[in-house]
Amino acid sequence: AQTVTQSQPEMSVQEAETVTLSCTYDTSESNYYLFWYKQPPSRQMILVIRQEAYKQQNATENRFSVNFQKAAKSFSLKISDSQLGDTAMYFCAFMKEHDKIIFGKGTRLHILP
Amino acid sequence: GAVVSQHPSWVICKSGTSVKIECRSLDFQATTMFWYRQFPKQSLMLMATSNEGSKATYEQGVEKDKFLINHASLTLSTLTVTSAHPEDSSFYICSARTGSTGNQPQHFGDGTRLSIL
Numbered sequence: 001a002q003t004v005t006q007s008q009p010e011m012s013v014q015e016a017e018t019v020t021l022s023c024t025y026d027t028s029e030s031n032y033y034l035f036w037y038k039q040p041p042s043r044q045m046i047l048v049i050r051q052e053a054y055k056q057q058n059a060t061e062n063r064f065s066v067n068f069q070k071a072a073k074s075f076s077l078k079i080s081d082s083q084l085g086d087t088a089m090y091f092c093a094f095m096k097e098h099d100k101i102i103f104g105k106g107t108r109l110h111i112l113p
Numbered sequence: 114g115a116v117v118s119q120h121p122s123w124v125i126c127k128s129g130t131s132v133k134i135e136c137r138s139l140d141f142q143a144t145t146m147f148w149y150r151q152f153p154k155q156s157l158m159l160m161a162t163s164n165e166g167s168k169a170t171y172e173q174g175v176e177k178d179k180f181l182i183n184h185a186s187l188t189l190s191t192l193t194v195t196s197a198h199p200e201d202s203s204f205y206i207c208s209a210r211t212g213s214t215g216n217q218p219q220h221f222g223d224g225t226r227l228s229i230l
Contacts, residue, residue: 045221
């Protein structure tokens, strides 16, 4: 069975700093997808970034980028120039083809003014 | 972008009553819908997966007679919490997608806060 592990329950950084959220996963699949979702206090689930396992190039979306290490089964999220609006719960998630999304336990990120 | 509407956003009801939550895909056909439950400060726990026109597939430990899921059309799925009790109080979130590959993202509703008195 696939598992997703986020080892940082909570983090705090100053506004404008860069922060990296860790995520590891376990799977025997070769084709799968990885996601980072953001859940702000409003509790809406927002897709931040997506990575296809067959792509070696790390995905990037504006200030958000990932470091995808397939052999190490690691998928960290880097937030550059952090903003107050980045304060939220961040979930790392895994999905194999034609299947459901499995979420990690989440990392609560606080951006401090 | 794709929109999933979930209704109601907040419901309070007495113990023993049944509560229905609706999940609608407004601008796309959702072949698959998912229902999650989220306790405070915890992750999303998948309750069941429903495909249009088929019976829902429940995750282990989820009582299918307690949480009735109907996915009668490509734009609507409902979750009915039957004979609700205080322990059923939680945040319920639905999501929907077209197809089953990772290239077709899951779109989430805004959730329903259920409080059973």
